[in-house]
Amino acid sequence: MATTIYRIIKNALSHLVRQRLLFGATLVVMVMTLFAFGSLIVGNHVLTSALDSIQNKIDISVYFKTTTPEDQILAMQQTLEQMSEVKNVQYISKDQALQNFEQQHANDPTISQALTELGSNPLSASLNIKANNPNNYQDIANYLNSTSVNSMIENVSYNQNQLVIQRLAAILNISREAGIILTIVLALAATLIAFNTLLIGIYSNREEVEIMRLVGASNAFIRGPYVIEGVIYGIIAALISLAILAPVIYFTSPYMQVFIPGFDLWGYFTADLFLLFIYEAAFGSVIGIISSMIALRRYLKK
Amino acid sequence: MIAFQDVYKKYSGHDALVDVSFRISPKEFVSLVGRSGAGKSTVIKMLIGEERPTSGRITFGKYDVVKLQPKELPQLRRHIGTIFQDFRLLPTKTAYENVSFALEVAGQPEKEIETLVPEVLDLVGLSDKANNFMNELSGGEKQRVAIARAMVNRPEVVVADEPTGNLDPFNTMEIINLLKKINELGTTIILATHNKDIVNHLARRVITMENGRIIRDEENGRYSLA
Numbered sequence A: 001m002a003t004t005i006y007r008i009i010k011n012a013l014s015h016l017v018r019q020r021l022l023f024g025a026t027l028v029v030m031v032m033t034l035f036a037f038g039s040l041i042v043g044n045h046v047l048t049s050a051l052d053s054i055q056n057k058i059d060i061s062v063y064f065k066t067t068t069p070e071d072q073i074l075a076m077q078q079t080l081e082q083m084s085e086v087k088n089v090q091y092i093s094k095d096q097a098l099q100n101f102e103q104q105h106a107n108d109p110t111i112s113q114a115l116t117e118l119g120s121n122p123l124s125a126s127l128n129i130k131a132n133n134p135n136n137y138q139d140i141a142n143y144l145n146s147t148s149v150n151s152m153i154e155n156v157s158y159n160q161n162q163l164v165i166q167r168l169a170a171i172l173n174i175s176r177e178a179g180i181i182l183t184i185v186l187a188l189a190a191t192l193i194a195f196n197t198l199l200i201g202i203y204s205n206r207e208e209v210e211i212m213r214l215v216g217a218s219n220a221f222i223r224g225p226y227v228i229e230g231v232i233y234g235i236i237a238a239l240i241s242l243a244i245l246a247p248v249i250y251f252t253s254p255y256m257q258v259f260i261p262g263f264d265l266w267g268y269f270t271a272d273l274f275l276l277f278i279y280e281a282a283f284g285s286v287i288g289i290i291s292s293m294i295a296l297r298r299y300l301k302k
Numbered sequence B: 001m002i003a004f005q006d007v008y009k010k011y012s013g014h015d016a017l018v019d020v021s022f023r024i025s026p027k028e029f030v031s032l033v034g035r036s037g038a039g040k041s042t043v044i045k046m047l048i049g050e051e052r053p054t055s056g057r058i059t060f061g062k063y064d065v066v067k068l069q070p071k072e073l074p075q076l077r078r079h080i081g082t083i084f085q086d087f088r089l090l091p092t093k094t095a096y097e098n099v100s101f102a103l104e105v106a107g108q109p110e111k112e113i114e115t116l117v118p119e120v121l122d123l124v125g126l127s128d129k130a131n132n133f134m135n136e137l138s139g140g141e142k143q144r145v146a147i148a149r150a151m152v153n154r155p156e157v158v159v160a161d162e163p164t165g166n167l168d169p170f171n172t173m174e175i176i177n178l179l180k181k182i183n184e185l186g187t188t189i190i191l192a193t194h195n196k197d198i199v200n201h202l203a204r205r206v207i208t209m210e211n212g213r214i215i216r217d218e219e220n221g222r223y224s225l226a
Ligand SMILES: Nc1ncnc2c1ncn2[C@@H]1O[C@H](COP(=O)(O)OP(=O)(O)O)[C@@H](O)[C@H]1O
Pocket: B011, B012, B015, B016, B034, B035, B036, B037, B038, B039, B040, B041, B042, B043
């Protein structure tokens, strides 16, 4: 058994080395496929992060009448937090609202003067609500506008921004779906190209397969080297494609940070590099293995 | 050892073999002769399980060839050495590796391979070409590699289908002499050929075919197509 495996590996390696031209041509296609595959994974991450960052900017603020007692607001915060549509609720008290306001207008002497003259705090307490899904804001707004709680509410920001939020939600949804579809289509196209290339490579070796059959080689002994070759293609192509992808990401990463604050693409890439390599190598190997299975099935019958 | 019983083979409408029956005993040297298209190659393909007969029975030793599953064919073929007009050697392997491949597939230990292969290459006179690839060898040399491969695992039978079809008279005699030598070592030989001189030179059993039928089967026969 060990001898057989040794012979299969030996045959695979010498076969690859002695068919340099075929090996090189196939490798180029595999590298391009895995480069596309890797770019799709990274690109998807960029798109998702961008959309998440936009989505995070959407929220609803509920401003309470200044007469509403704090415990009622906190009770409402709890009720909201228990709703399945709600991701989180932030409470901003009157004092905090004033602090924020003063900070924002620290350089404006007229406003700070006006505030001191006023003597009391004119600002409302508020709850800042973020939904799990932008489509949920309508439901949350409906609840806030319902009569049971409406009496203590001064203003719900959604009522002014409704149109913008709904449009943004629609755009976000379409973008996510388009991203998924595009990824699937491109990955499928790349897979088919790699697959075809490997099939043609094995097809060009069909005479060899027939000769091996003639000499009494078992199916496993014939198939083995092709499977190993598939794995070798997968590993080498994964290494090369990541080596090409790395500088591309390194140089685009700073620009990404401008568009999506706090987004570190290079950090993501280096942190997940090993995983990415495993994905690509596995993807390449599986294509190699399946194509050899399919291509050889016809020739192993006689 | 080998028996064909009432073997028929039809290819989409026309008959390649009609009612073919014969027996071959161990250590025989049998020539299968006939015009091109007579059915010689078809007989050989049936024997090694490359094609299945439309009807009839073929046995080789303990193997009921027609009933073998594709999976079981490799076992059968390790008992039969094959030689063809077009050599059928592996282009990405050296002469040495082409020969050792037949032992590798049969799971022979490395040690045995290392002693057997040089021996056989020496027997066919190719010791100095052991590391050459197939495109670096002449037709006669290629056919000698094929013979070395066919005999290296000491098969009971060597079948040769027009092995000299692509060779000049000198190389033809070399190949035939090698086949005679292998036969003297105890291996059955089945030689399909339409070369009259070879058959008459051999003066051994001759099975003559015409239009898919066996029309003559003579011990110590001569080549004669009426
Ligand atoms: N795969 C095939 N399909 C159809 N006809 C075939 C096939 N193989 C052989 N034949 C026919 O069978 C007959 C015998 O062929 P073959 O055994 O190759 O003859 P030989 O080897 O004696 O020249 C011929 O008429 C040939 O055309």
